Amino acid sequence: MTSQFPAARPRRLRRTPALRRMVTGVRLHPSELILPLFVKEGLTEPRPVGAMPGVVQHTRDSLRKAAHEAAEAGVGCVMLFGIPEEKDGYGSAADDPEGITQVALRDLAAEVGDALVVGADTCLDEVTDHGHCGVLTPSGEVDNDLTLERYASMAVAQAEAGSQLISPSGMMDGQVGYIRRALDRAGHPHVAILAYSAKFASGFYGPFREAVEMPANFSNRNAYQQDPAGYRGESLREVALDIEEGADIVMVKPALAYLDILHQVKAMSDVPVAAYQVSGEYAMIEAAAANGWIDRERAIMESLVAIRRAGADLILTYWATEVARSL
Numbered sequence: 001m002t003s004q005f006p007a008a009r010p011r012r013l014r015r016t017p018a019l020r021r022m023v024t025g026v027r028l029h030p031s032e033l034i035l036p037l038f039v040k041e042g043l044t045e046p047r048p049v050g051a052m053p054g055v056v057q058h059t060r061d062s063l064r065k066a067a068h069e070a071a072e073a074g075v076g077c078v079m080l081f082g083i084p085e086e087k088d089g090y091g092s093a094a095d096d097p098e099g100i101t102q103v104a105l106r107d108l109a110a111e112v113g114d115a116l117v118v119g120a121d122t123c124l125d126e127v128t129d130h131g132h133c134g135v136l137t138p139s140g141e142v143d144n145d146l147t148l149e150r151y152a153s154m155a156v157a158q159a160e161a162g163s164q165l166i167s168p169s170g171m172m173d174g175q176v177g178y179i180r181r182a183l184d185r186a187g188h189p190h191v192a193i194l195a196y197s198a199k200f201a202s203g204f205y206g207p208f209r210e211a212v213e214m215p216a217n218f219s220n221r222n223a224y225q226q227d228p229a230g231y232r233g234e235s236l237r238e239v240a241l242d243i244e245e246g247a248d249i250v251m252v253k254p255a256l257a258y259l260d261i262l263h264q265v266k267a268m269s270d271v272p273v274a275a276y277q278v279s280g281e282y283a284m285i286e287a288a289a290a291n292g293w294i295d296r297e298r299a300i301m302e303s304l305v306a307i308r309r310a311g312a313d314l315i316l317t318y319w320a321t322e323v324a325r326s327l
């Protein structure tokens with residue numbers, strides 16, 4: 001009998017798992033996943049991050065173990081965030097060859113550098129005592145140009161320690177071009193830049209700030225991160241400027257609340273586009289699952305598929321290793 005509802009015919013391809021797999025329009029692959037990792041100077045045991053169940057501040061030893069597990073699962077990249085024991089207003093640990101980020105980068109480059117990409121966050125918020133992404137003026141504002149000098153020095157130190165991917169995340173004007181020139185002058189033209197090009201002043205970063213031990217009196221970053229309700233086209237302009245300055249990959253952060261921006265960036269970009277599933281997104285799913293309100297595995301996969309569907313070529317997610325094993 002002929003169907004009276006021809007519009008319903010697509011349901012024929014949803015009937016079985018095999019049919020759904022055959023015609024699926026969005027696929028995740030382990031190599032497209034990037035695992036953020038925290039390493040804390042001076043720890044003797046991994047320290048759990050309270051707001052992020054399952055995430056820890058690593059020791060150097062546990063960091064190496066986590067990187068090996070990621071590589072074995074097929075994860076494409078690990079992104080390192082180093083937390084020094086001592087912080088100051090200048091972020092002195094940022095470019096110290098013996099600073100925790102550089103030491104850990106050398107560890108990972110030696111251990112897993114041939115199996116996956118080893119990258120590092122190139123920002124001062126983890127290493128300053130005030131928690132801002134740059135050096136502050138006496139009046140408390142971020143000094144853009146002095147901060148660019150710090151980023152350049154930091155990027156060169158990371159490259160010399162073995163980082164294959166430099167990731168400026170501070171949203172300073174001109175940061176990509178300044179870092180590109182510094183890397184080239186220092187003999188690192190082969191080192192790629194993943195630019196946090198559309199990074200919003202979001203309420204979803206709270207758990208991350210616990211993980212990198214930002215001060216309790218930390219103030220907001222509205223003056224340099226993008227306004228969630230900002231004017232249309234602002235993000236695309238920022239992305240276009242970063243590409244012009246030499247970004248090899250551009251990123252939208254956070255992911256789920258900005259899928260419209262991600263879609264627009266993908267449509268205009270001629271370089272790979274990444275999205276960061278940030279700590280607040282992670283914590284919400286873990287908390288809801290712990291209370292029995294949602295199916296944890298299903299929600300994780302649905303959130304990642306949504307990010308991929310919107311246009312992300314690469315996804316930073318704290319579930320990278322777990323998800324990679326399941327694919």
